[in-house]
Amino acid sequence: MVGNAALLACPTRVLAHPTRILAYPAKLLACHNRLLARVSMLFILTFFACLIPDAWSEENFEPETVFIPAGTFTAGSSDAERSLYRVPRHESAAHRVYLPAYWIGRYEATNEQYEIFIEDGGYDDPSYWTPEGWKARQEYGWSEPRCWRDPDYRGGRHVNLPVCALSWHEAQAYCRWLSQKTGRPYRLPTEMEWEKAARGEDGRIFPWGGEWGPNFCNWYGYLGEMRKKKGDTDRFLGLAPVGSFENGKSPWGCFDMAGNVLEWCSDPWSKDDATYRVFRGGCFRSNNPRFMRAAWRGGTYPDVGHVYWGIIGFRVARDAESEESVE
Numbered sequence: 001m002v003g004n005a006a007l008l009a010c011p012t013r014v015l016a017h018p019t020r021i022l023a024y025p026a027k028l029l030a031c032h033n034r035l036l037a038r039v040s041m042l043f044i045l046t047f048f049a050c051l052i053p054d055a056w057s058e059e060n061f062e063p064e065t066v067f068i069p070a071g072t073f074t075a076g077s078s079d080a081e082r083s084l085y086r087v088p089r090h091e092s093a094a095h096r097v098y099l100p101a102y103w104i105g106r107y108e109a110t111n112e113q114y115e116i117f118i119e120d121g122g123y124d125d126p127s128y129w130t131p132e133g134w135k136a137r138q139e140y141g142w143s144e145p146r147c148w149r150d151p152d153y154r155g156g157r158h159v160n161l162p163v164c165a166l167s168w169h170e171a172q173a174y175c176r177w178l179s180q181k182t183g184r185p186y187r188l189p190t191e192m193e194w195e196k197a198a199r200g201e202d203g204r205i206f207p208w209g210g211e212w213g214p215n216f217c218n219w220y221g222y223l224g225e226m227r228k229k230k231g232d233t234d235r236f237l238g239l240a241p242v243g244s245f246e247n248g249k250s251p252w253g254c255f256d257m258a259g260n261v262l263e264w265c266s267d268p269w270s271k272d273d274a275t276y277r278v279f280r281g282g283c284f285r286s287n288n289p290r291f292m293r294a295a296w297r298g299g300t301y302p303d304v305g306h307v308y309w310g311i312i313g314f315r316v317a318r319d320a321e322s323e324e325s326v327e
């Protein structure tokens with residue numbers, strides 16, 4: 001379970017509305033009945049002290065996950081899909097894959113969740129980083145995700161936006177920190193885990209089904225359509241809050257498996273090439289439906305998540321305990 005010490009390590013949110021909170025006790029102190037005023041102040045302070053843990057609920061602290069049962073699913077692309085969407089050679093042909101049970105994030109990891117990691121000191125603690133990741137962090141001088149303060153990405157301030165512009169190492173460090181805080185072995189999903197979560201077991205092309213739907217995910221075309229709507233400037237002119245597309249969720253109930261931010265997976269690009277790490281899922285800048293397919297895959301160096309204009313994020317996964325696998 002999450003410790004209160006970790007929860008209390010984030011005081012800035014609790015103090016977000018100090019003016020009104022402090023004004024009322026000051027008025028009380030000025031009243032004639034001092035005893036009543038002090039009792040009232042004690043009550044108020046106790047009340048707000050009790051709110052501190054609640055302001056950082058475990059729901060926000062630990063990403064919500066979906067259980068994916070053990071079994072086979074269809075990975076890769078059928079001949080029809082390959083023809084229709086000009087599937088590149090590095091994507092596999094359709095084939096059945098067995099996976100043991102696992103858990104995966106219902107949503108992309110958010111700014112709010114990543115901020116807790118930073119404020120808890122995880123970003124500055126080498127014990128949460130792989131040696132390669134810490135080396136990269138030191139060499140590049142990272143102190144936070146690259147777009148953390150960039151208003152174009154609402155700079156980490158908008159709590160329900162997916163955290164973005166992350167290197168693979170920064171995503172890994174978060175997972176290792178989350179594992180220690182929760183006692184559950186969080187990690188990045190493998191490619192196959194990600195794909196099964198995105199398309200279910202039946203080989204569908206997109207999370208919602210076999211047919212392309214331009215309004216089912218946050219992609220470039222959707223962004224363009226939104227811009228055409230006069231006066232609509234507050235939704236998805238870039239990143240969308242996670243879970244915004246109810247109609248685009250996967251058969252398991254995972255949101256944004258197509259679009260919004262690309263998502264790091266744990267796998268190297270291939271058995272023969274570990275230079276790149278894989279990402280999946282297309283993003284809000286993707287300008288063609290073929291990038292929204294569940295079988296689509298891309299990759300880049302693990303230390304340069306920002307080269308894709310801040311569009312790579314991640315979602316967590318973890319193995320299922322043996323008793324959880326019993327259906």
Ligand SMILES: [Ca+2]
Binds near residue numbers: 258259260262281282
């Ligand atoms: Ca996504």
